[in-house]
Structures are given as structure tokens and as C-alpha cells.
Amino acid sequence: MTIHFSCTMCGRCCHGLRLPIGVDEAMAWLRDGGQVQLFCEAIPWPEEPPADNHLAWYKRRRSFAATSGRLPVRVIVSLMAVFEGACPNLQPDMRCGIYERRPRACRVYPAEVNPFYALDRETKLCPPEAWQSVEVLQSEDGNWNDPEVAGAIVGMREADARDAEVKKRVCAILGILSSGLSNEGVVIHAPEPGRFLAALEAAAAGGEGQDVGEWQIVSHRRATLDLLQSAGTASLPSTALAGTASFMGFVAGDA
Numbered sequence: 001m002t003i004h005f006s007c008t009m010c011g012r013c014c015h016g017l018r019l020p021i022g023v024d025e026a027m028a029w030l031r032d033g034g035q036v037q038l039f040c041e042a043i044p045w046p047e048e049p050p051a052d053n054h055l056a057w058y059k060r061r062r063s064f065a066a067t068s069g070r071l072p073v074r075v076i077v078s079l080m081a082v083f084e085g086a087c088p089n090l091q092p093d094m095r096c097g098i099y100e101r102r103p104r105a106c107r108v109y110p111a112e113v114n115p116f117y118a119l120d121r122e123t124k125l126c127p128p129e130a131w132q133s134v135e136v137l138q139s140e141d142g143n144w145n146d147p148e149v150a151g152a153i154v155g156m157r158e159a160d161a162r163d164a165e166v167k168k169r170v171c172a173i174l175g176i177l178s179s180g181l182s183n184e185g186v187v188i189h190a191p192e193p194g195r196f197l198a199a200l201e202a203a204a205a206g207g208e209g210q211d212v213g214e215w216q217i218v219s220h221r222r223a224t225l226d227l228l229q230s231a232g233t234a235s236l237p238s239t240a241l242a243g244t245a246s247f248m249g250f251v252a253g254d255a
Ligand code: SF4
Pocket: 013, 014, 015, 017, 019, 087, 088, 089, 090, 091, 095, 096, 097, 098, 099, 102, 103, 106
């Protein structure tokens, strides 16, 4: 189905956001005085998937290898610029104050980065009239029509893959070793911004890959905790999280 779209500059997508950003963008966001958090999730990864499991390989590209007890896992760390209310870069006339260097995610919206997600207008913040444009956002064959949108999508996917090992080093520097279980929840880490920026700069500078140690998989569901324990995984109830870590579940919890 061809999807028509034109931004009305309503500004809704610039309010109350968790904006996924790359390592380079996170450093810029922190230098500008913004807040960034790490959303961590782990996927059990007992063996490599078959070559035709494209979804698994997509996840593999944006994750790093780790262990939790006896279980090999892959950890996806998403860097999120967070703000309540209006984005600190949003101008009173609803224009972006850093338009030329705004994050790739801002250039993509409302298109989808994940090739396994179809664009669902119902989940987007854009007003109805934005979808009544004559301009084509996505053509019948699934291609993104706007070169800037298409380029930003490629840029986000490349950054995801490029950043995975850098994020591993960031976690090692910051001592981050807890994650949610993929599709069930994430552990959100909110390091102090100055310390976080220093860790990102050190990790981005490269060097030897550091062993991040053993990861704990956090859950808010009794059945999951029991399953993780029986699989020899290092697990933790979400209520035991401390410090600057918190848990966000995607399903109802009972533990
Ligand atoms: S950086 Fe600009 S485009 Fe992105 S959310 Fe903020 S104001 Fe909106």
C-alpha cells in the first residue's frame, strides 16, 4: 500500500520522548546538557541462527555477545535521549533549534527503521491531515520515497551495528551488567551525565575490547525467574534493582 505523508509541523513528536540515538549523537546530546539513558535487553543465544533467519541476524548485528550464568546471550543496548514535555531543542514556532544536526531518529519519523515492522499510522502521533498529503512517504514496493528519510534509516541501521561493540565498552566502564529479557522488559540505566559522557568518549576512542563480566537478567514475572533459574541463568527480580537502574516491563508482572 502506498503511504502518503507530509509533516504539518504540529510538534507532537518533539514532546515527552525517548529518542533512540547513536553513540555520536548521545555524546552531542550530553554535551548540549541533555539527558541520555541506556535501555538494556538480553536475548538468550545458545547457538547462531540459520542463515535464512533474517530477523535473528538483524538482532545479532545490533547486539554484543555476553554470558548470564551458563547461558550465552546477546545484549542490545539502546541509547535514549529522554525529556519530559517539549524537547529542549524545540523552538516556540515548533521548528527544531538544531535542525541541521538533529538526530537521525528525528529525520526518520514517522517511518520505521526496523525492516520487520510495517508502518502503522495508528501508532504515530501525526494528525490525520498529515496522511492526506499528495507526497509519498512509502511506495507500494515498500521503499521510502524521500531520500533524506531513506538515508537516515540506513544511517540508523549502520550506527546500530557500528555502535554495538562501543556500547559493550561503555557498559564495562560504567559497571552496567543488568538487562531485561527481550520482549518482556528492559532495565533502564541512568548514569550521571558527566560520567556517562566520559565513558562514551573513552569507549568511542576504541582500544582493546573489555570483558564486561556476567550479566544478570532482570524480570518482574515469577514464571520467567523460575525459567531463567532452571536454565542456569544469573537472574534478578526487578524489585532488587538498586541505584540508578530501574525496570520497565512490556507485559504484566507478578514478582
Ligand atoms: S531534536 Fe529537534 S526534531 Fe528532534 S525531537 Fe528535538 S526539536 Fe524535535
